[in-house]
Amino acid sequence: MSEKRPHDMGGEPGGPIDTVDHGMKFWEKQANALRNTLTSRKLVRLDELRRAAEDLGARYYELEYFERTTHALRQVLLEHGLISEAELTAKMAEVRKRYD
Amino acid sequence: MTRFDVGDRVRVKAAFPPGHRRTPHYIRGKRGVVERVCGAFPNPEELAYSFSGEPKRILYRVRFKQQEIWPDYGGPEKDLLELELYEHWLEAA
Numbered sequence: 001m002s003e004k005r006p007h008d009m010g011g012e013p014g015g016p017i018d019t020v021d022h023g024m025k026f027w028e029k030q031a032n033a034l035r036n037t038l039t040s041r042k043l044v045r046l047d048e049l050r051r052a053a054e055d056l057g058a059r060y061y062e063l064e065y066f067e068r069t070t071h072a073l074r075q076v077l078l079e080h081g082l083i084s085e086a087e088l089t090a091k092m093a094e095v096r097k098r099y100d
Numbered sequence: 101m102t103r104f105d106v107g108d109r110v111r112v113k114a115a116f117p118p119g120h121r122r123t124p125h126y127i128r129g130k131r132g133v134v135e136r137v138c139g140a141f142p143n144p145e146e147l148a149y150s151f152s153g154e155p156k157r158i159l160y161r162v163r164f165k166q167q168e169i170w171p172d173y174g175g176p177e178k179d180l181l182e183l184e185l186y187e188h189w190l191e192a193a
Contacts, residue, residue: 002118004125011126011170051120051148079150
């Protein structure tokens with residue numbers, strides 16, 4: 001019998017609920033826009049993104065929502081060969097330099 | 101071609117395969133009644149792994165009694181829960 005995956009939380013104690021609207025950070029809006037563009041153009045599917053987020057296992061709850069979905073997007077883009085690990089690393093280094 | 105009709109009694113398979121599944125654990129093995137046939141959709145459990153999702157699977161809305169799902173449920177008998185479940189997760193009850 002396989003373990004429950006982290007999203008499958010129905011019936012578990014909910015704990016306190018944070019009802020504060022935290023808004024969206026700039027990078028979160030960008031991440032959302034990128035995800036919406038890639039899914040609406042059918043380059044990636046929401047089902048794939050959900051699966052990749054669930055694959056995080058215990059890390060799923062250590063990450064915030066947009067961190068989790070962005071991790072999933074990274075994973076699926078790599079799987080499809082739409083980006084490579086090397087391209088991503090190089091781009092991240094380039095962007096980081098702007099802030100150093 | 102649908103295997104079940106509105107009003108049919110069904111049981112959710114008590115199966116626990118690994119991977120991306122669209123049937124929550126808490127409902128597996130429970131009995132309910134088909135409330136409506138939602139239509140045929142590409143199988144999300146296949147789409148999740150980048151396959152085509154074909155052949156399409158029939159999706160049903162199934163009605164369950166809350167008291168039959170939760171052993172310590174304190175609400176009245178008439179309380180219901182409806183879930184949308186794919187045909188390959190259902191068997192005749």
